[in-house]
Amino acid sequence: MTTLNLTTTLLGIGLASVILILVRRDHLHLRHGAFWLTIAAIAALLGTWPALIDRLAVVVGISYPPALLLLVAVIVLLIKALLSDIEKTRIERQIRRLNQRLALYEAEREQH
Known part of the structure; x- marks a missing residue:
């Protein structure tokens, strides 16, 4: 090695x-x-x-094996960023709904 x-x-x-x-x-x-x-x-x-990436590149048809590694890395990071944005949006939506419920609860409490 x-x-x-x-x-x-x-x-x-x-x-x-x-x-x-x-x-x-x-x-x-x-x-x-x-x-x-x-x-x-x-x-x-x-x-x-390390020969594994060379073999995968040959199977996929890429002549320069490090290019396959970089391509896969970029794709994985883009997918990870997309999933993070989806999760962030879900959390923001939950917080917004929670704030609305709290405001309704406080308004109801003030009326009594």
């Missing part, structure tokens, strides 16, 4: 450890932690077997 492979593998394992600590201390929701653990596992896998 070359130094680059070892470094990439250790970074993936280190990232997974940090994510587990964040989930355990309740600094990161379990669902988000599962996403990042998957990313860390893939990083460790590609660090251990």
Whole structure:
């Protein structure tokens, strides 16, 4: 195993450890932690077997394997950003409805 492979593998394992600590201390929701653990596992896998990305690139028909890795990374990050925006919108809607209910409750209380 070359130094680059070892470094990439250790970074993936280190990232997974940090994510587990964040989930355990309740600094990161379990669902988000599962996403990042998957990313860390893939990083460790590609660090251990870098020829895997070369084989995948050949199967997909991409002649420069790092381009496949970058393309997949960009797509994953775009999907993650979209899911985060959807979650943020849902939370904002719940807060708005909660504020409306509170205002109605306070108005009703003032009348009595």
